[in-house]
Amino acid sequence: MNTLSTIRTAGRATSRRTLSGRVSSLRAPRTATIYQIFRSASTVAAEGQPNITKPKESAKKEVRFTADSYPEIKRDSRFAELTADDVKHFQSICPILSSETGNSEDELNAFNIDWMRKYRGQARLVLKPKNTEDISKILKYCNERKLAVVPQGGNTGLVGGGVPVFDEIVISMNALNNIRSFDPVSGILVADAGVILETADSHLRKHGHIFPLDLGAKGSCHIGGNVATNAGGLRLLRYGSLHGTVLGVEAVLPDGTILDDLSLLRKNNTGYDLKQLFIGSEGTIGIITAISVLCPQMPKAQNVAFFAVESFDKVQKTFVKAKQQLSEILSAFELMDAGTQSLVAKVTGKKRPLESQTPFYVLIETSGSNPEHDSEKLSTLLEDLMESGDVTDGTLAESETQARELWGWREGIPEVLGHGGGVYKYDVSIPLAEFYTLVEDTRAHLASQGLLKSESNPDGVVIDVVGYGHMGDSNLHLNIPVSQYDKRIEKALEPFVYIWIQKRRGSISAEHGLGVAKSEFVGYSRAETELGVMRMLKKLFDPNGIMNPYKYIKA
Amino acid sequence: MNTLSTIRTAGRATSRRTLSGRVSSLRAPRTATIYQIFRSASTVAAEGQPNITKPKESAKKEVRFTADSYPEIKRDSRFAELTADDVKHFQSICPILSSETGNSEDELNAFNIDWMRKYRGQARLVLKPKNTEDISKILKYCNERKLAVVPQGGNTGLVGGGVPVFDEIVISMNALNNIRSFDPVSGILVADAGVILETADSHLRKHGHIFPLDLGAKGSCHIGGNVATNAGGLRLLRYGSLHGTVLGVEAVLPDGTILDDLSLLRKNNTGYDLKQLFIGSEGTIGIITAISVLCPQMPKAQNVAFFAVESFDKVQKTFVKAKQQLSEILSAFELMDAGTQSLVAKVTGKKRPLESQTPFYVLIETSGSNPEHDSEKLSTLLEDLMESGDVTDGTLAESETQARELWGWREGIPEVLGHGGGVYKYDVSIPLAEFYTLVEDTRAHLASQGLLKSESNPDGVVIDVVGYGHMGDSNLHLNIPVSQYDKRIEKALEPFVYIWIQKRRGSISAEHGLGVAKSEFVGYSRAETELGVMRMLKKLFDPNGIMNPYKYIKA
Structure with a gap:
């Protein structure tokens, strides 16, 4: 059956179709060009935003203080309150922004509020050191005075780690840019x-x-x-x-x-x-x-392929073959389930890259030093996957535009997920054997709670449970699009998801860190002995606790 | 001139010679086989043995106690002396070797003396735990009793880190082998x-x-x-x-x-x-x-090439081109200078792989997933290098045997270096721009001290100053073959070599660690602030100092 599947070239659905399983003629052109795949910062970065954020709508609203969202976090009384003398001292070191020196709340908000507009601190002072020595002077003074600080980079974090919770002084790194x-x-x-x-x-x-x-x-x-x-x-x-x-x-x-x-x-x-x-x-x-x-050499060639796959077992087989045959040039192996692809198709109205409707889709990217060699390896893999029936259907990008279009079906996911009302999001690591089981188990769990919308339960608030992510890194994005945020869903999801991950020795935060958002759940991914050593280390380096308090591993 | 150079295939010096610069016909066969290059454990491991060891001769002699070689190291009086009760307690945990229970000195020497026979401890007890829990019980007891310990793996270290200095208890890891x-x-x-x-x-x-x-x-x-x-x-x-x-x-x-x-x-x-x-x-x-x-995929193909190069500047150009063109398949870039190759030729009597006599030779290895593609990339590189004149001469292995022969000119170096009497050895990291300058500067320095043998100084005890190593990793082996060990040479070399490395922010121990041998010189590669933090960490994890004392970063 699979040998009769169609292989198409992205964007040319009607041409180059084979029904005989002969795929060798469908190789990407030997003179594949160097692709520079430009990604939309907002969509990709948003992919891991924690739980219930919806930046586009909330951007219009006043942002809640983190201290109000997390009432259990109290200001640490060990820390001093900022005085006018402190401000004067810092002015002697570097440029500052301060309510004491006439800066507006809006000016300070650029540093107090994170880019998702989910977290909001109450800093009254932002320092803009120009070099390492400035920072040394600042920290020495803060440490002696017991003034808490938050180092801030580009403010693109996803867990509230880069903005203050209370009145911590923001140390902006913007001016150290050589x-x-x-x-x-x-x-x-x-x-x-x-x-x-x-x-x-x-x-x-x-x-x-x-x-x-x-x-x-x-x-x-x-x-x-x-x-x-x-x-x-x-x-x-x-x-x-x-x-x-x-x-x-x-x-x-x-x-x-x-x-x-x-x-x-x-x-x-x-x-x-x-x-x-x-x-x-x-x-x-x-x-x-x-x-x-x-820093590695810039790859001379990048290729992108997109496959339809009938089961997670076959996804795993495809992954193993991709590693074996593409080996040193494999640069991405991304998984998308049917739910995500239906949503992207529905919201964007775009024609799907493959006609086959399968439970899973896989995007493979190669980055190598020889365009001909890379295309040949990828085509050989494609033949193998088709002949073995591991994939049902597949397509190879033949241009940068096509490559970008294929990536769009992966990178467009975060943006479309909230269109039904809202979305609960988790960014986790799970050993590959059970990589997708979390999605299935969460779906079954929400159905058993009467929350999942279905023919027999048309009023369910949970629209779907979907999964996608960097399978090559064991990094899954579990997403639960909902028609409205609802305490019942939150109760059903947590600690259910965390306990599930803990049992598999997974990570509750694969790449976005702990910050404020995940700090309280770290025990699901770390044993008490590990946390004990981490606390000892924190105390060793920062005995006064002034560095980015209320986050990460708490005392 | 370079376009007239010869390109030969290893082991077939008279055939396949081209004098016209046409090298494309000399590609390695398309059906390159998988090479498994077997290396001699003794030669490779010996390559970094510290300073003046000559295992083969010294093996016959009694090994000096480390405590005698390093009289400045004193037994730490904080540590308890082993009692019969202690031994009895350990017997209840795991198998042991002990002078108290009738084991001979020879049996204990297998754990007290390192494989180079340079270091010798005085342990009277060796523990052979079977699992993690055994080790937990052992350390808990030792920590409470303040009994010092040395963990010992395969005892193949090169800096005396895996054997005791005084009476530390050896914890052998041999039985944890699942x-x-x-x-x-x-x-x-x-x-x-x-x-x-x-x-x-x-x-x-x-x-x-x-x-x-x-x-x-x-x-x-x-x-x-x-x-x-x-x-x-x-x-x-x-x-x-x-x-x-x-x-x-x-x-x-x-x-x-x-x-x-x-x-x-x-x-x-x-x-x-x-x-x-x-x-x-x-x-x-x-x-x-x-x-x-x-663990990475097993490479399906390995290729080896060997080049003659006229200057270190051209070696650097060759390295950049190899990285650019071989990119993801480049698995070794080894440098050998003329001195090392003359020695190998002289001692082994083998025919050199290349006729050209140049100051430098380079061995390049590729490991990839497609033999044809890899051979093609390597051949293209070879053409480029020949045409640009970056290399003077070159050869590609066409079989596993030939590949092994070419590796022999690199891996045979450590063994031949001591044939003149002895050799002083350093294993260091240096930023690439000055990678080989250390060899030249050391040679000039020893010559200025009247120690280097030459026509005008036939009685010089230093035979030569040579360099070779993992250039791809910035890791140089500086070697000084001598006709006899001499305090004057040691004085001329140290701290000269360490100061030279310190000025370039290099490392005095690239891969072999500190152990006993390099512990006292760590200040040449680490600032006092770094060492201060390291000492704090050591104290945090091991407040009683029982873990592998007298080595590494000292208090």
């Missing part, structure tokens, strides 16, 4: 923490390299913030995590000490690898002021 | 720390995968020891460091707490990445009892 050096021989970039990811990447592309990380928010996020939150993004499958690619950090400790571990070396076995503690520490043990990072 | 699981879909292996690297790799190869690390000592070293020492090895250029590939560790803290961070996830942003502290900690903050690691 690219210090790039060596095209070694591929090592050294740059200030406040350099915007896209700026760093553009600089590298001029020298035939790329940053080893790609994110929807690349136009705004800072590379220092990326490292501080251990951002995962779109290239992790190919280039690995920042724990492997970051070679060094320069950081200021809470007491003002400048820790200079800005190594230019791939190998350096001389003591504990301190920089690793800062990667993913979310500003709780110090402020990263610069990084050195190993 | 492969717990391997998932061919995700490529994740979970295994006990005491599994031998080659055993793990063989297990993975049965499932089409490989361990992301390869070492000369693979037949003896433990994967737990590899992680504890952050081993680099032969695959780092391609698969990255263990900081990126190790997904989780299970470790026992000095107080007996079992830290279970044995994650199966590529993404998990829920708190400080504790496992990273254990990677490269050399047994000083706890004992790694198991690891989970992401």
